[in-house]
Amino acid sequence: MSDPAMPIDDHDLPAAIAALKRASVLVVGDAMLDRYVYGHVARISPEAPIPVLAVDREIAMPGGAGNVVRNLTALGAAAAFVSLVGDDEAGQTLTALIGTQPGVEPWLLVEAGRVTTVKTRFVAGAQQLLRADRETLARPEPRTTEKLIRIAAEAVAACAVMVISDYAKGLLAGETPQRLIAAAKAAGRKVVVDPKGADYGRYRGADLLTPNRRELSEATGMPTRSDSEVVAAARKLIARAGVEAVLCTRSEDGMTLLAGKDGGIVRHFPAEAREVFDVSGAGDTVVAVLAAALGAGLALPVAARLANIAAGIVVGKIGTAVAREKELLAAVAPDHGSGGKVATLEHAIELVERWRRQGLRVGFTNGCFDLLHPGHIHLLEQSRAACDRLVVGLNSDASVARLKGPTRPVQPEAARAQVLASLGAVDLVVPFEEDTPLALISALRPDLLVKGADYTREKVVGGDLVESWGGKVMLARLLPGHSTTATVTRLKR
DSSP states (O other): OOOTTOOOOGGGHHHHHHHGGGOEEEEEEOEEEEEEEEEEEEEEOSSSSSEEEEEEEEEEEEEEHHHHHHHHHHTTOEEEEEEEEESSHHHHHHHHHHHTSTTEEEEEEEETTOOOOEEEEEEETTEEEEEEEEOOOSOOOHHHHHHHHHHHHHHGGGOSEEEEEOOSSSTTOTTHHHHHHHHHHHTTOEEEEEOOSSOGGGGTTOSEEOOBHHHHHHHHTOOOSSHHHHHHHHHHHHHHHTOSEEEEEOGGGOEEEEESGGGOEEEEEOOOOSOOSOOTTHHHHHHHHHHHHHHTTOOHHHHHHHHHHHHHHHTTSSSSOOOOHHHHHHHHOTTSOGGGGBOOHHHHHHHHHHHHHTTOOEEEEEEOOOSOOHHHHHHHHHHHHTSSEEEEEEEOHHHHHHHHOTTOOSSOHHHHHHHHHTSTTOSEEEEEOSSSSHHHHHHHOOSEEEEETTSOGGGSTTHHHHHHTTOEEEEEOOOTTOOHHHHHHHHHO
16 A cells, blocks of 8 residues: 555655755675776777777776765765775775765775775776676674674764665675664664675664665565565565565666555655666665665655655766765756756766767866856857857866956856856856866866867867867857956956
């Protein structure tokens, strides 16, 4: 049956999303390092019938339970992270990446001789060619496990929810989940588990399990193809594992939530994704949003609705991705405002990658855009007419002051960004701190770079870089008689 007492009003969702940043969540689980090697294929190897990947760039980010932490911080929530790495280069890299995440209290134990789990994906265009894994699946040393449980038991007292993120890499083997759940319950905290394996009795006492369709079938020995089959299997799991609720993720069929006595409350959430590029890490996003929502005091059906929306966002991205507060707001309230067009560099990279996978031509221009005038509009409209999506790099306040003098900018960065974002010709605004946009251009790799015709081709910053990967440089026609500097001078008379 459904739950008539808990309607989910779309008008309430923006407030629910805003509440997520109030949450504090403890994540305990298998950390790993996700490496992505991006490139293009132009020929087949003469050594074997395999493609040759010409590498363009490589990135590394926290994966596994570390990706749950990334998703929590993207929502603005606070996170404590207890996990284990090896005494190797990958462990050092992962520790550094976690340490730079805002709002994270990391407790990454190091065990000598252990190999840190690394997943390396080789990607050409939108196609993943190969994944290479390196890992240790053994249990930690007993003293390491004892230390981990002790730290988690102390940390959970300062958090509202504990997440157990089990990737079956050994950290959560044996009785460890039961001891963690007992510690959380002793502190009066909720527990959300992303499970692995067939024995879900190891998670007895948890508030919520989040298996996918295949995992639910394996854990119960029951089919999970239809709505009714998923409901029957989830009810069996609730009874067998002794948990309060189950949220089954079902890919293109959305999600199904069962809660209440004997799983009597049932809710089906249709898939929210408009397009699917990569499902890597989508389960981590679901767990993170659920935990943050429960930690913020939201009802479970609302938490599940938000998790479903967030999953629809991340599967439309390339690689292990996160769902941010602005993206959730844009999904539930498209008219929330132009602020959704103003992005950090990390978010901009994700969007540009997505556009590129759609076959769209990405253009880039930049400037201070202080006191926007018709000359600026003329430049932006020409730029947008020459591409499918236009990214505008915006000098920060400090950058403008260095370039234009201590009396500039007239308008602060937030105001300049909002005005630019309101223009139909602009698809994305990315503020940058440097004096030139060279680092931004290098990161975004636009197909088109636009500057005004008062520049020469040789003086366009980043022009040689764009042309090196096959892009074009365009010098846009200027609209005579318009200058921000001249306008400011007239105002001072």
